[in-house]
Amino acid sequence: MRDKPSIKEIENRFTDYKLTPQRRAVLEVFFENSDHHLSAEEVLQLAQEKNSDIGFATIYRALDLLEELEIIHKMNFGDGRSRYELTHTEKEHHHHHLVCLKCDAILEVKDDLLFKLEENIEREQEFKIYDHRLQFYGYCKDCQQKGE
Structure with a gap:
């Protein structure tokens, strides 16, 4: 959390x-x-x-x-x-979201998968990143099981 x-x-x-x-x-x-x-x-x-x-x-x-x-x-x-x-x-400060296109559920991804990329950008571009957001769109487990 x-x-x-x-x-x-x-x-x-x-x-x-x-x-x-x-x-x-x-x-x-x-x-x-x-x-x-x-x-x-x-x-x-x-x-x-x-x-x-x-x-x-x-x-x-x-x-x-x-x-x-x-x-x-x-x-x-x-x-x-x-x-x-x-x-x-x-x-x-990093968290990402999974958005279900059927039921509009919004889930948070706990892992920060972009940490290394952010470090590289800060170092190579001399750009201090305050935050980033990433959203994935698809179908949640419940909607997949319902065949929707």
């Missing part, structure tokens, strides 16, 4: 912004679902369980702010919906 930032580390990023109850509810959703890639609709549904007054506009503003503060990052898996996940720590 990837290292996730602590609540304290995240609170420290709110120096120029107020950590409102609505923003805290959205943060809690990400901490409680740190192994998921959540759409804005899923964040809304889960946040409303904590605070029924939260609406879509508040969710989108919170997502934009959390992304700006590098607490979450937005991903696009080609299904027309942006998904968000908690940003990992600098200790382990």
